[in-house]
Amino acid sequence: MVADGARRAGGRMPRGIVYEEIDNYIDGLANRGDAALMAVEKQGLDEGWPIVGAAEGSLLHILARSVRAKRILELGTAIGYSGTWLARALADGGELVTVEHDPKTAALAQKNFERTGVSSKVRIVVGTAERALREVKGLFDFIFNDIDKVGYPAVLEPCIERVRLGGLLVTDNVLWHGDVSRKDRSPEVTAIRTYNERLSKDPRMIASVVPLRDGISIASKITIDGFGIAHHGVAHGVPSREP
Secondary structure, three states: OOOHHHHHOOOOOOOOOOOHHHHHHHHHHOOOOOHHHHHHHHHHHHHOOOOOOHHHHHHHHHHHHHOOOOEEEEEOOOOOHHHHHHHOOOOOOOEEEEEEOOHHHHHHHHHHHHHOOOHHHEEEEEOOHHHHHHHOOOOEEEEEEOOOHHHHHHHHHHHHHHEEEEEEEEEEOOOHHHHHHOOOOOHHHHHHHHHHHHHHHOOOEEEEEEOOOOOEEEEEEOOOOOOHHHHHOOOOOOOOOOO
């Protein structure tokens, strides 16, 4: 059944990802964590930081726990909000490596990791995502990509190489206000479209886009040799290991 608003718009969904009232409903149901995490969320909202929000933070936590992540790589630290959700999902003895290009922002994130009690599990790397992906050692159970959108295509291949078989590559903002489905040709939209299309066609991965907030891509690494599902079936996860 088409909602009244969509009917008035000629049967099409409104400009955006989902109706505002649905987005608000989902957000109202979201687990916001403890007082410390809620304080970081409030800071993000009050100061205009691009944080993922409670509903997406909860989803990141669930996904990381679902693969029993012991090594997580986050590209784009910001103030440490999403990083806290991820660090709290780590298996015993696990580590979150989070990459932030701005030293001042990294220092702010460090204070918030201390505030939320996860600093002992977190290592902040200051620099670009591309450089970090070249220099970081070993494989990861879970990678969260949330860098500047024009940089998405450049990090896709190294992200796929760095995620272990059975691990997850999760990417934020893949619908970009819905503009990926329109004629918009901005640098951000062009980069996101390229990233989404390459990921969807990569035989090593199986991906799906969830229209939560600004769109989240969830991709599982199912093979390392490029034969894909038809040859192997969906692969079982294996523990992360050093190459």
